[in-house]
Amino acid sequence: MKDAFTSILRAVGENPDREGLRDTPERAAKAMSYLTKGYGQTLDEVVNGALFDSDNSEMVLVKDIELYSLCEHHMxxxxxxxxxxxxxxxRVLGLxxxxxIVDMYARRLQIQENLTKQIADSIMEVTGAAGVGVVVEAQHMCMMMRGVxxxxxxxxTSMMLGLFRNNPATRTEFLSLLR
Incomplete structure (x- = not known):
């Protein structure tokens, strides 16, 4: 990746040997590796057995989980x-x-629609839940810095599975808790 970033600097008209840019290709390569570290993770590794027996059958909601991703169209x-x-x-999943799980999928080249689905499908797969609801809201630099x-x-974006899709009262409760 370091060589690729050196080529990018040259392609935009910069001199990668000038003082302020000498270490940029290596720093950019490290940053890109970090921003895409989700490719090196699996769902099993992330969950790491943190499933616990529970007789709870009421909604569990975690709100406002920050996420940072890269769009696959413009990076x-x-x-x-x-x-x-x-x-x-x-069963309940460790908080x-x-x-x-959100981070693992967000740290891949991604579109928001697929990210939302991947999170929901994974929570359903891991927990065997009666239903899963996921809402993702984000601002996209590809729309803010270029184009329009x-x-x-x-x-x-939202993805509703099981009771969240089939039971209007469950969906309404979830969405009202987000307000």
């Missing part, structure tokens, strides 16, 4: 938050694992 950041809820069906250059656009 520019999108930044926002995820709200993740599920209805346990015999921090929900945020770690709109600074206040906020994209919201």
């Amino acid at each position: 520019l950041p999108f930044v926002g938050k995820a709200h993740v809820a599920y209805i346990p069906s015999g 921090s694992k929900i945020a770690r 250059e709109k600074q206040n656009g906020l994209m919201k």
Whole structure:
């Protein structure tokens, strides 16, 4: 990656040997590795057995989980938050694992629509929940810094599975808790 960033600097008309840029290719390569570290993670590793028996059958909601991702179309950041809820069906997931699942998928080249679905599908798979609801809201630098250059656009996506899709009361409770 370091060589690729050196080539990019040359392609934009810069001199990668000038003082302020000498270490930039290496720093940029390290940053890109960090921003895409989700490729090196698996769902099993992230969850790490943190499932606990529970007779709770009421909604569990974690709101405002910060996320940072890169759009797969322009490799520019999108930044926002995820709200993740599920209805346990015999097991609950360790609280921090929900945020770690969000991070694992966000740290891949991504579109928000797929990120939302991946989070929901994974929570459903891991917990065997009766239902999962995920809402992601983010601002996209590819829309803010280039193209239409709109600074206040906020994209919201949702994925509803199980009871969140089939039971209007469950969906309404979830969405009202986000207000």
